[in-house]
Amino acid sequence: MIDPRDFGIDNLPLGIVADDAGRARPAVAYRDLVVDLDALVHARAIDEQSLADASSLNAFLGRGPAAWTALRARLQHLLGERASAEERRAVAAASHPHGALHARMPVQVGDYVDFYSSLEHATSLGRILRPGGEPLPPNYRHIPIGYHGRSGTVVISETPIRRPAGQTKAGDAAAPEFGPSQMLDVELEMGWIAGPGNALGAPIPADAVREHVYGYVLLNDWSARDIQGWEYQPLGPFLSKSFATSISPWIVSLEALEPFRVAEPPREPEPLRYLRASQPFAYDVELDLLLLTRAMAERGDPPFHVSRTNLRGMYWTVAQQLAHVTANGATIRPGDLFGTGTISGFEPGTQGSLIERTWRGRDPLALPGGETRAFLENGDTAIVRGRAVRGDLRIGFGEVVGTIVA
Numbered sequence: 001m002i003d004p005r006d007f008g009i010d011n012l013p014l015g016i017v018a019d020d021a022g023r024a025r026p027a028v029a030y031r032d033l034v035v036d037l038d039a040l041v042h043a044r045a046i047d048e049q050s051l052a053d054a055s056s057l058n059a060f061l062g063r064g065p066a067a068w069t070a071l072r073a074r075l076q077h078l079l080g081e082r083a084s085a086e087e088r089r090a091v092a093a094a095s096h097p098h099g100a101l102h103a104r105m106p107v108q109v110g111d112y113v114d115f116y117s118s119l120e121h122a123t124s125l126g127r128i129l130r131p132g133g134e135p136l137p138p139n140y141r142h143i144p145i146g147y148h149g150r151s152g153t154v155v156i157s158e159t160p161i162r163r164p165a166g167q168t169k170a171g172d173a174a175a176p177e178f179g180p181s182q183m184l185d186v187e188l189e190m191g192w193i194a195g196p197g198n199a200l201g202a203p204i205p206a207d208a209v210r211e212h213v214y215g216y217v218l219l220n221d222w223s224a225r226d227i228q229g230w231e232y233q234p235l236g237p238f239l240s241k242s243f244a245t246s247i248s249p250w251i252v253s254l255e256a257l258e259p260f261r262v263a264e265p266p267r268e269p270e271p272l273r274y275l276r277a278s279q280p281f282a283y284d285v286e287l288d289l290l291l292l293t294r295a296m297a298e299r300g301d302p303p304f305h306v307s308r309t310n311l312r313g314m315y316w317t318v319a320q321q322l323a324h325v326t327a328n329g330a331t332i333r334p335g336d337l338f339g340t341g342t343i344s345g346f347e348p349g350t351q352g353s354l355i356e357r358t359w360r361g362r363d364p365l366a367l368p369g370g371e372t373r374a375f376l377e378n379g380d381t382a383i384v385r386g387r388a389v390r391g392d393l394r395i396g397f398g399e400v401v402g403t404i405v406a
């Protein structure tokens with residue numbers, strides 16, 4: 001579902017769309033329209049050749065911040081009051097209603113990393129999964145923990161999510177068994193997408209965010225908690241998360257989000273030198289997690305509001321994640337995707353996963369019509385929406401949606 005207020009002239013997020021014949025082209029979301037950028041290049045209304053005949057945004061992202069800024073300024077002119085009659089005609093010919101084109105993956109994801117940067121999420125999962133111990137690992141306040149995920153299974157919003165099967169072992173069982181996950185969960189996250197990248201052996205400093213990060217999408221890191229609990233020691237998540245990761249179609253640029261860049265939460269102790277940026281890089285983005293069961297959908301009920309949270313509270317920011325992931329000289333490349341980690345607070349109703357929200361099923365959600373949920377059932381649809389709002393200024397992300405199938 002598109003909310004045209006998400007995509008005003010100050011936003012202009014980029015994506016890839018395809019027509020019914022399957023031809024993909026880059027596009028910008030503007031109010032209730034999708035404007036075909038390939039058509040605008042061919043009409044000579046814009047001069048960014050990396051967008052011509054492109055089926056992903058990778059080449060454009062690799063062009064870097066001068067090209068990003070120039071395209072944004074040009075689009076603001078073309079869509080604004082001062083466009084000439086000829087420019088208006090070109091825009092009108094390139095514009096389609098959202099429903100007429102289908103969102104595709106905006107980038108070809110080469111590498112996908114998922115961080116663990118919400119202290120509240122890490123603490124709560126520690127309490128749930130490792131009761132009695134110290135909830136936070138001893139490295140947490142020193143190092144932005146993450147794991148390398150599976151880029152080939154990052155999927156666009158609305159892709160159905162097949163319930164994964166895997167190996168699980170109940171606490172009191174003598175041996176593991178293999179079967180469909182019974183504890184399928186969501187993880188409400190955002191993901192940032194890399195620009196030009198670095199040479200092998202050349203770390204990126206924390207201050208170089210604007211040169212190396214194009215922008216953000218919404219991300220759902222689907223997680224099978226029962227598979228995870230048995231497999232993750234000592235190497236971390238593997239098949240419990242690699243079956244699918246969903247992202248929203250429209251990449252919102254850091255430039256559009258600049259008015260929402262805010263102070264970071266306090267950190268004690270101070271991070272190591274390479275993790276310090278000279279400016280704050282937290283962003284004030286409010287996020288909602290909603291759930292619609294099949295029965296609710298059949299009755300025409302609105303989705304149930306599970307949680308509301310905000311990106312601004314994350315312990316580790318994009319600046320630190322960028323510096324850390326390249327600190328050993330590893331490269332990042334255009335279109336690489338970096339999940340923030342599950343975005344959670346401690347207050348009830350601020351958790352970005354069901355395992356936290358229901359405290360591993362102890363406090364199931366009471367849904368309209370008498371249903372309850374601890375984890376996802378077949379036919380359930382999880383929706384993440386996000387937006388940055390101040391007064392009349394609204395920079396929306398749209399939504400990332402996925403329905404569980406057997």
Ligand SMILES: O=C(O)/C=C/C(=O)CC(=O)CC(=O)O
Nearest residue numbers: 115116117125126187341342
């Ligand atoms: O704390 C744990 O044992 C497990 C944590 C996760 O599953 C979270 C993960 O994927 C990283 C994140 O989203 O924060």
Ligand SMILES: [Ca+2]
Nearest residue numbers: 114187221342
């Ligand atoms: Ca995750």
Ligand SMILES: [Mg+2]
Nearest residue numbers: 221241244245
């Ligand atoms: Mg995943």
